[in-house]
Amino acid sequence: MTKPKQPTIVDVAKEAGVSIATVSNVLNRKNVPLASETIRKVEEAVQQLGYRRNAAAANLSRRRSYELGLIIPHYGGYYGRFAEMLEQKVFAFGYHLSVFSAAGMNPSFEQRHLELLLQRRVDGLVCHGLAMTKESTRQVVGEGTPLVLFNGWGWPEDIVNMAVNLDFAEASREAVKRLHESGCSSMIYAGRRKGLGANDQRIEGFMEGIRAYAPNAVHAVIDAGDQGVEGTLDEALRLSQGRGPLGIYTFNDALALELLSLCHERGIRVPEEVRLIGMDNEFFAGVSYPSISSFDMPVELQTNLVAAILMQQIGEDLSETSEELLHTYLPPTGHELRLPLIYVERQSTRV
């Protein structure tokens, strides 16, 4: 209950019969030569006293925190996986990751978390492009904290050095292509306006896909947020009326699952009458019935790249593999990097 004041480096030094500098030296295993006897004594004292270094003091002294900050909209699905994976990647460089959820792209939370992270003097920042305001980002970068964005589109080059994005536009084009090839003569993109930039990317790609692969197809962009899921399906069916199978490409798997259930309820057969492609490749897309075709996100690659770029900005030495990764993926020009999603074909489009 009562906090009995934890032992400090001074206590350890006393216990081991050496000076505090020596203790610090053995603890931080620098390139300083130490007598093995000294090392032993110190380690014993540490063990004995249950010494644990005070991070605040160490950070203050070194003027580095070896801490990185990550701001994401929430912990669910892709973002959670991203956080977990990034944590592992930066750990390999000796850094620790502090994760904050902006509670659904809420700018006030974002602001708070950012402020906190900066007070902690994090050595670098990884932010979700959609959870950040331009102003705070500019400020951060202006103050000199290395920052890399992920899934941020259309950021001016002068405020963001590098954005590592998933190529939703390309995936959307592919979705149209797949649906068209499977014989859909009418195609719908069921979006989520609140998905912001991520939704815009999909719309853009969808329209490009239509132009490229199915210029004559009946098509439309419907917002599931506006129309509701039922409204979306109604509208989609109305548009495709009698023109053979209807293809629906959705903002994410969750929406696809809702549409799938609705089809079940109404006795509409999937994939015979309606074909679905989702996005995110969530667990349930694989085990629903019928299973839902989707796009898998290269989270491992993305986090690897984010980590490498950030470490480079911080001035850390990169491993060979990291170097190679950057060579392979960094665009020769520009400040945006697009990673391809992987299409996973399942029963909802299999004819």
Add this chain to the structure above:
Amino acid sequence: MTKPKQPTIVDVAKEAGVSIATVSNVLNRKNVPLASETIRKVEEAVQQLGYRRNAAAANLSRRRSYELGLIIPHYGGYYGRFAEMLEQKVFAFGYHLSVFSAAGMNPSFEQRHLELLLQRRVDGLVCHGLAMTKESTRQVVGEGTPLVLFNGWGWPEDIVNMAVNLDFAEASREAVKRLHESGCSSMIYAGRRKGLGANDQRIEGFMEGIRAYAPNAVHAVIDAGDQGVEGTLDEALRLSQGRGPLGIYTFNDALALELLSLCHERGIRVPEEVRLIGMDNEFFAGVSYPSISSFDMPVELQTNLVAAILMQQIGEDLSETSEELLHTYLPPTGHELRLPLIYVERQSTRV
């Protein structure tokens, strides 16, 4: 690129023409009386210089971090929601929450995160009971860091002051009751051994439920990890053979969904032939077809209680509502608190 050394309190003092103590005073709004002119000057200087307090220095000086640590197995589903909600709760007390994922109950990660948190001198810890080893927990508590567990069963009283648990056992009893009342004469619990204590609790409750409500029912506990999902369904069907509707209660909604899809595939009708109850009340349980009955977790209540108990241990003043909450829920004796789950009836059991 070059970090131009952020302004310190000294710079602000100089700029404002006051002493550093004064700056510290206006910044920390203590019960110290300040001249409004002084305040203005300081705030202006802060604005001017873009001053941001160095958390490490402040923590070191105050010997408090106003930081709390949370260790969970992963960010998905319930845990993610728990983290987000707890963050809000403790923020109301002026604390910040650092969340760490133990990457699936991996003890080495747990150890690492714990060590880090302790080095940061967090003022308190919230840990998932299943992600912690007894040894490290004992050590932490022994060193005097306030700790509250959530979903930890069977912890010796001498190492854990309080555990705030979801009452999976009671929910499992209820599941049996519901299935039995709906007319199931055979009932299965499809578990996940790797769920550890959480699974044990369900098994215990399931068996008690059988004894209490349906002593004559054919029943069994099957582990989906051992048998696979298909194996589980086969086994369940074999046991219930021809004895009317089969009730399956699952470890979680994910497993329930898998079983549901399998039923679809084999043309087994849900709920006519098989009735399902899941656990977690995940998004997809509500929108699958048919929708899956499940148990909703009182995350808000749980996080409220965890926050209140921890704040109390730290010695923070509680609000009236928090006090009341503790009065209502704290057990008169013992060190474990059980919160009821809420049954959500859906189509998978509706006859």
Add this chain to the structure above:
DNA sequence: CTGTTAGCGCCTTCAC
């Protein structure tokens, strides 16, 4: 009301 001063615990030259 404001300023002076002594740490907080650790790291890091720089002598020895």
Add this chain to the structure above:
DNA sequence: GTGAAGGCGCTAACAG
């Protein structure tokens, strides 16, 4: 190889 000493930036008495 090891130790002494001066910060790191801020807070908290305590004077004034």
